[in-house]
Amino acid sequence: MLYSTATPSAKRRALRERLRSGDLLELPGAFNPLAARLIQDKGFDGVYVSGAVVAADLGLPDVGLTTLTEVAARAGQVARMTDLPTLVDADTGFGEAMNVARTVQALEDAGVAGLHVEDQVNPKRCGHLDGKQVVDDVVALQRVRAAVDARRDADLLIMARTDARGVLGLDAALDRARALVDAGADAVFPEALTGLGEYERFASALGVPVLANMTEFGKTELFTRDQLRDAGVAVVIYPVSLLRVAMGATERALDALRAEGSLASQVPGMQTRARLYELLDYAGYTGFDDGVARAAGSPPGGLS
Numbered sequence: 001m002l003y004s005t006a007t008p009s010a011k012r013r014a015l016r017e018r019l020r021s022g023d024l025l026e027l028p029g030a031f032n033p034l035a036a037r038l039i040q041d042k043g044f045d046g047v048y049v050s051g052a053v054v055a056a057d058l059g060l061p062d063v064g065l066t067t068l069t070e071v072a073a074r075a076g077q078v079a080r081m082t083d084l085p086t087l088v089d090a091d092t093g094f095g096e097a098m099n100v101a102r103t104v105q106a107l108e109d110a111g112v113a114g115l116h117v118e119d120q121v122n123p124k125r126c127g128h129l130d131g132k133q134v135v136d137d138v139v140a141l142q143r144v145r146a147a148v149d150a151r152r153d154a155d156l157l158i159m160a161r162t163d164a165r166g167v168l169g170l171d172a173a174l175d176r177a178r179a180l181v182d183a184g185a186d187a188v189f190p191e192a193l194t195g196l197g198e199y200e201r202f203a204s205a206l207g208v209p210v211l212a213n214m215t216e217f218g219k220t221e222l223f224t225r226d227q228l229r230d231a232g233v234a235v236v237i238y239p240v241s242l243l244r245v246a247m248g249a250t251e252r253a254l255d256a257l258r259a260e261g262s263l264a265s266q267v268p269g270m271q272t273r274a275r276l277y278e279l280l281d282y283a284g285y286t287g288f289d290d291g292v293a294r295a296a297g298s299p300p301g302g303l304s
C-alpha cells in the first residue's frame with residue numbers, strides 16, 4: 001500500500017547487482033507513477049524517467065526548459081511507487097559543476113537509483129535532432145566529477161551521456177566516453193549511435209555498462225533485446241515510448257468521440273476499472289481503513 005516497500009539504498013544496490021550479472025536490463029519510461037507500477041507488474045528490470053517526457057507532460061519541448069525542481073519531483077513520485085530501481089534523465093545537470101552537484105543530491109533525495117548527465121551545451125535539445133552541440137572535454141569531465149563527488153550514497157549510479165557521436169563522430173565520441181569513465185562515470189550512455197557495430201565498439205572499449213536508447217522516430221534503428229545483448233549492451237531504455245502509445249490511443253479515442261458521439265466503441269481498448277484498482281491496490285487501502293476502524297472500536301467501511 002502507498003509506496004515502494006524497498007528503500008532507495010536497497011534499490012541502488014539491486015541495480016548494481018543486476019548490472020554485474022551481465023544480463024541486459026530493460027527500462028521502459030514511466031510517464032507517470034502509475035505507469036511505473038505497470039512496468040513493475042510486467043516484470044521489467046527498472047523504470048526510466050525521461051527528460052523529454054517530463055517536458056512533454058508540461059506541454060514543453062525538450063529544449064532545457066524544465067527545472068531541477070520539476071524533474072526531481074516527478075522522479076520522486078515515480079521512484080516511490082515502484083520497488084524497481086529508477087534511472088532519471090538529469091539532462092546537462094541543469095548548469096555547470098556546482099549545479100550538477102546540487103542536481104545529484106536532489107535526485108538522490110528523490111530516491112532514484114541512478115541518473116545520467118550529458119555533455120550537450122546549455123540549453124540542450126533532444127539527442128536525436130540535428131544542430132545539437134557538445135561542450136569541450138574540460139567542461140564535460142567537470143560535470144561528471146562534480147556528480148561523482150556530490151553523491152552521498154556510493155551506490156547511486158552516475159551515468160555519463162555523451163552526445164558526441166552525432167557532432168564529432170564515432171572516434172571522438174569513444175575518446176570522450178573513455179575520458180568520462182576515467183573521471184568516475186559508472187556507466188555510459190552513447191547517444192544516437194547508428195548501428196549495432198557502434199554499440200559493440202563502445203561496450204568493448206569501455207569496461208563499464210553501456211546504455212542503448214531505443215527511442216522511436218530517432219537516428220537509431222529499433223534493435224531487439226537479443227541484438228542489443230549480443231552487441232554487449234547492458235541497459236536499454238524505451239524513454240518516450242509509453243507516452244507515445246498513450247497519446248496515440250488518446251487521440252484515436254477523441255476522434256471516435258467526435259465522430260460517434262460516444263466512447264462505447266473504445267471501451268474494449270480501455271484499462272478496466274478492476275485492473276486500475278488492482279494496480280492501485282485499492283483493496284489494500286480498504287483493508288487498512290477497516291483495520292484502523294476495528295482497532296478504534298467502530299464498524300469498518302470507510303473506503304468500501
Ligand SMILES: C[C@](O)(C(=O)O)[C@H](CC(=O)O)C(=O)O
Nearest residue numbers: 050051052126127128215239
Ligand atoms: C532519452 C531522452 O534524452 C529523453 O529525454 O527521454 C531523449 C528521447 C527522445 O527525445 O526521443 C533523447 O534525447 O534521446
Ligand SMILES: [Mg+2]
Nearest residue numbers: 050051052089
Ligand atoms: Mg533527455
